[in-house]
Amino acid sequence: MVRIVEVRERDVREAPPPVDGEYELIAVDWEGVGYDLSDLLSQLEDEASRARTED
Amino acid sequence: MRGEEAGVLPVYVELEALVKAVRHCREGLPYEVIGFLIGERLRWRDKLYVLITDTVRGRSVQTRTYVEFDQDALAEVAGLIREEHPDAEIVGWYHSHPGYGCFMSPTDIRSHTTCFPYPHQVALVIDPVRGEASFFKVDGEGDYRTVPSAVVRRTRGQDR
Ligand SMILES: [Zn+2]
Numbered sequence: 001m002v003r004i005v006e007v008r009e010r011d012v013r014e015a016p017p018p019v020d021g022e023y024e025l026i027a028v029d030w031e032g033v034g035y036d037l038s039d040l041l042s043q044l045e046d047e048a049s050r051a052r053t054e055d
Numbered sequence: 056m057r058g059e060e061a062g063v064l065p066v067y068v069e070l071e072a073l074v075k076a077v078r079h080c081r082e083g084l085p086y087e088v089i090g091f092l093i094g095e096r097l098r099w100r101d102k103l104y105v106l107i108t109d110t111v112r113g114r115s116v117q118t119r120t121y122v123e124f125d126q127d128a129l130a131e132v133a134g135l136i137r138e139e140h141p142d143a144e145i146v147g148w149y150h151s152h153p154g155y156g157c158f159m160s161p162t163d164i165r166s167h168t169t170c171f172p173y174p175h176q177v178a179l180v181i182d183p184v185r186g187e188a189s190f191f192k193v194d195g196e197g198d199y200r201t202v203p204s205a206v207v208r209r210t211r212g213q214d215r
Contacts, residue, residue, distance in 0.1 A: 012098045018067050018106060023207045026070050032201025034157055034189035037077055037181070040206065044074060 064096075064175050066190050066204040068107040073188070073206055076110040080151035080183040089113045091132060092147040093140055096175050105146050105175050111136055113148070129170070147171055149179035157182055157189040159199040167193045177202050 019025045026043075029035055072092075079088050094107040113132050136145060148171060150163070157180040159167070167178050174192075178199075181188045190202040 012096050012103065014099065015097045016099050017065075017097075017104055018069075018207045018209075019205070022209060024210050025205060026208050027206040029189070029201075029205065030065075030203040032189065032203055034187050034201075035206070037183075037186040037188055040070070041074070041077065041186075044070075 063192070063200075063202060064103050064105050066105045066107065066177055066202050067207050068092075068179075068204060069109075070206050070208040072107050072110045076149045076179065077181055077183060077188070079110070079112050080149075080153075080181045083151060084153055084183060087151050087153065089148065089150040091136060091145050092149060092177065092179060093136060093143045094146040095142070095144060096146070103175065105177065107146060108143065109140065110149060145171075146175060147177040147179065149181060152180055152182045154182065154184035156185060157187050159191050159193065164193050164197055164199055167191075167199075168197065 027035060027040060072094075076090060076092075079090055082088075090113045091111045092107045093109040093111060094105055096103060096105055098104075111132060113129060133145060136143070148167075152158070159178060159180065163178065163180070167176075171178070176192070178191045178193070179188060180191060190204045191199045192202050193199045
């Protein structure tokens with residue numbers, strides 16, 4: 001069981017944190033208080049419906 | 056505290072991966088569901104962090120109040136992940152707490168310690184009823200703590 005999720009030994013790739021460039025930051029929880037998913041999901045639904053209207 | 060102290064690697068999760076897990080948790084209502092977090096450990100300026108790029112549904116023994124790994128199913132899913140995402144690692148797991156908030160129960164802590172013993176592996180707990188989500192990890196003493204994290208979205212290099 002313990003071996004199922006084994007981690008292969010290998011070099012860890014070097015890359016900047018995904019906060020700009022190819023990525024945008026949507027929400028942060030540096031304090032570990034958790035996320036309000038309704039905010040995230042309604043944002044997505046707005047975008048989806050906007051995309052549908054534009055079609 | 057921005058996740059830079061020893062032993063606590065910050066976690067970045069791609070929005071699509073998080074949304075996929077949240078949808079799974081909603082579809083599973085009123086039961087708990089379980090799945091895997093797929094991603095990579097990365098390094099930048101001598102600091103390690105974890106990037107979660109996908110989530111994969113797992114099969115589990117479901118009851119209304121707790122969720123347990125079906126160990127054969129876990130092995131099967133882990134095998135599929137290795138085939139389909141050869142560059143990715145299983146960096147943790149997620150499961151739902153429908154309506155009772157985000158924390159790590161004694162069963163969750165036991166599962167985590169047994170199945171995800173590496174220090175970078177995290178647990179994501181999602182409450183699809185309250186609409187909350189938190190990342191956790193378990194230390195050597197069996198205590199759990201929250202993990203600093205951020206939700207990000209890929210803006211370029213995406214063909215979907
Ligand atoms: Zn739990």
